Amino acid sequence: MNNSDSRIFFIMGVSGVGKTTVGKLLAQNFNIPFFDGDDFHPEYNIKKMAGGHPLSDEDRLEWLKSLNKLAKDHAKESGCVIACSALKENYRNLLEDDLNQSPHWIYLEGSFDLISSRLKNRKGHYMPSNLLHSQFDTLEIPDNALTFNVENPAEEIVEMIVQKLNDQAEFGLIGLGVMGKSLCRNLASKGVKISMFNRHVPGKEENIASDFKQQHKELENALAFDELHKFVSSLQQPRKIFLMVNAGSAIDAVIEELAPLLSKNDIIIDGGNSHYEDTARRESLLSEKGLFFIGCGVSGGEEGALKGPSIMPGGDLQAYDLIKPYLEKIAARDKNDNACCTYIGKSGSGHFTKMLHNGIEYAEMQLLAEFYQIFKTKGNNPDEIAEILSKSDVDTQSYLLEITIDILKKREGNDWLIHKILDKAGNKGTGNWTTIASAQLGVPSTLIAGSLFARYLSAFKDDRDRVQNILPSELSAIEVSIDHILEAYQLARIINHIQGFKFLKEASETYKWSLNLSEIARIWTNGCIIRSELMEKLVDMLKSGDDLILHTEISSSIKKLKPALSKVVAKCIESNIAVPCLSEAINFLNGISQADSPANLIQAQRDYFGAHTYQRVDDKSGKFHHTEWLK
């Protein structure tokens, strides 16, 4: 893609501003060729200008194209400096069209009076000074150029250009909320020179970036902005800008403001929990403007983002290669010290994978909540439940189990804090999207759906209060040993992961993403919310095939643990304990392990009322049949 040592500079500004002088000095400094755009005008244009007539857009077209070719030819080598007025945005677009790198735009500015007086003293140039008015009228001041005032001597301007380039940050981050702040500190502590931006909202959001910089020693070299164009100019090209803002309309709003300030080949990375279809849409929209868009799932919460998250980037592979060193630097490490970051695949696949991660997270959380309820019903207090969970088998170890133990032990005054927390579960949408996507793909992700709907049911707190008054359902302790309960938990988690990876496999085939499931499991072994001992085991199992349920280790665990799961669910139902996720687990297992299902009756009913046809077991051709049921 890029010869990394090659630099293309366009020195722009109105005639007489000093482009040639500055350009030659700059070229000398970098030891690259200098070209004066004026030397490339066709004879016709020179005559027209010398006659005091301004050039039209049509006159400029071939000239701009020839300068674009010049830039492209030299971009393949050491680069070059080209002086060219480039007064309008669309001229600049033509000049950088199809370049394999983002050029540096240097805008030389000066007052009309200063330049006019300089032009009057200039000899041997075909541009009469009265054309200067038309140049100023035509000029569209660039947003994304390094700007220098020509009251300074040319030598100083070149020094300032070099200094500015040296001061530029390698990586930019927009959105200094919970995750954005942690990621900034993580990047800076790894020695990455960063630029940070947070919007300015008068009276509400003021000096967020500069105040944040003051609070942390590791940010002393970071640049802080609340003006977007200054933030953009502070970044090395191609710019790499990580968005950590709320998913949805906020991302579109930021992109709308940001994109016009960027140059070709710049890379926007969306690290939020965006919907994968939005990501695909944004990627194709931005690619029309020559910009790259990487949809990048990030998991680990505030602490993970600070100390090492799991990172799931998807999009253009060449663009990914440019941001890979930064993402790998900040990612968590797996047990072999490899970064928990891997290229997921094209387009929205990174955000899809993060969405599914959250779906698995929903079910893992719901299972723990159901076991909390089971032990509560047995009369155990939160400390006792924490004690039971902390003694559970290594196979059940996970980050979510660890934090659950901490949560259960947390006291407030004489009581446990958990008793003071209202039992209405919130959500930000990823569980909902996962459930919709599973329905669209036709995959039975029943534990994820069960846990989503359990959250929704919990949110109907008033209804639950009212219904309980009319239909009281007494909870009673289930008579099952702790070992059996923990075995049921272990198996339900296995089913959750079987469903999750099957879901990914189906998405990969449908969307032609070629996902590497083992590699995805690997980057989920650390840094993310669903890291666990089980995930560690799945990395190798998924190497030998994607069908987890048929893997010998998994199938022998299922055989061993299934009686406990069946018993616990049956006992919970007898005891009026709602266990939607656990029951989905055993129902799925019973369904998937029976070659015969009652779906023949569904097919018959469909054919009866809607002539939807059915296939027959005694017709191996797979042909569809219809019966006139009332004849």
Ligand SMILES: NC(=O)C1=CN([C@@H]2O[C@H](COP(=O)(O)OP(=O)(O)OC[C@H]3O[C@@H](n4cnc5c(N)ncnc54)[C@H](OP(=O)(O)O)[C@@H]3O)[C@@H](O)[C@H]2O)C=CC1
């Ligand atoms: N919190 C978590 O554990 C995790 C969150 N995520 C995802 O990361 C993203 C960010 O989350 P989080 O850091 O928690 O969110 P916060 O609410 O803490 O921060 C959001 C940031 O976005 C900025 N922002 C919001 N709207 C706009 C807008 N219209 N224009 C410009 N900036 C805007 C906010 O600026 P301002 O302060 O000015 O309002 C703030 O800096 C979300 O998509 C979230 O789902 C992913 C993994 C874990």
Ligand SMILES: O=C(CO)[C@H](O)[C@H](O)COP(=O)(O)O
């Ligand atoms: O992405 C995350 C962790 O991986 C976030 O914490 C996520 O927002 C949690 O989702 P919800 O608020 O819907 O429970």
